[in-house]
Amino acid sequence: MSSSPRRCAPARGSAPILAVILAATVVVGAAVLVPAAHAAAPGSYGIGTTPTEAEIAGWSIAVPPSGANLPPGHGSVSQGSDLFGTVCAVCHGAFGEGVADYPRLAGGVGSLATVAPAETVGSYWPYATTLFDFINRAMPFYAPHSLTPDQVYALTAFILNLNGIVPDGFVADAQTVPAVKMPNRDGFIWKDPRPLTHDTECMTKCVDPASLRITSTAKGDHLTPRTTGPVDDMKAKHP
Template sequence: MRRAAAIGAPLLAIAGFALAQQAPAPRDMTALYRPFEAPPGERTRADVAWPAPAVAALPTPIAGIGRAATAPEIVGWDIAVRGDGRNLPPGRGTAKQGEELFITHCAACHGDFGEGLDRWPALMGGRGSLRGDQPRRTVGSFWQHAPGVFDYIRRAMPYAAPQSLTNDEYYALTAYVLFINELVQEEDVMDRDSLPRVAMPNREGFVLEARPDTPNEACMTNCRQGRPVTVTMDSRQFVRPGSESGTAEPQ
């Protein structure tokens, strides 16, 4: 019995050590959402440089397996455009050139003037509505940076054939969307130099999000703390496309 106890004691000690090692250590939850600190000063705009995150070195290539990507191959994938205009491609276009393109590729969903049809979203209007009880998040009222408009249109539109137009045509379409929001003139040329200079109305309307924004404990009583709760519905979310029962305005 003594021998068994002597043998069992180290095993228990080892097991206890393993259990202690598995206990989760307390951690700062906000670190999960902030991979690096924001630079000092203005921190809400994409045209302010952020420090580059640390990137681990790539593994050493294995001889005879794979090859380096060619420049044309990289260009085909590297299409992301930052809010400050970084990575905008060469090209140019005006709203006057973009009007016919918009009617051909976009108006079926967004209307001839970006007013929105059926359940498809409006692209214009809503200026000053973000502080009201029925905010309209359009390009003119909500979007922070004009290069982001180009990035999204080129990345996702036309709806049935995204990335199917030329850079000149995407610049022209971007110019037209900005024009119907009264942000540029019909003959203003939009390109990689001029587009980042367009001052969007909501440019200063974004704040650096500090997550987590809710406590870890569920609220069961007095959760509203006396604050009123309102519900805003948009009728376009509850009708079939083409039913003519939706409207361009929230109901």
């Protein structure tokens, strides 16, 4: 790259006229060659390549509730039990109870309407296919995509069994996993009811001043990290 300041100076001689002509030519040409965005038919831009079947299959990992896309293979509860102890229990606990704040995987059925709901795979997740999908796509947390399909099936079987959803002899495969009915299968409303409130733009006497009271304050709490100095890891406050 030249650093000459003269690059910023106006061009001299006949160059600008030539540039205008060239630019006009390009614009006219573009109008002919490039279709309007709305009218574009598939393939109009002709950019990119057509992926092969193998390329698509390699990345197409999402498993919907129908079970479409589940790979060949299988895994049993007992195989999953051994593997879980080795690979998963360090975070999720030997019985899926969750170590520290890592996610709890088991229990909690019947807790969702209480003041202390436990949203676990067993109590909350609506589809067993999601369990296979998520282990396969993201677990283990510290080494994603390190498990074989058989291993993912085995872990799926074990976690479903931990929750009492399938019997000890269950073998997970592309047919059995989508057939599992999860306890909270019908627990979701898949349509946002928002807006939840319908306030008006009140400008005066919006609330009775006599009824106004502070219900909670964050003043003096021990939950807030410092917002000055270096990033606060709160180790001094929460050893």
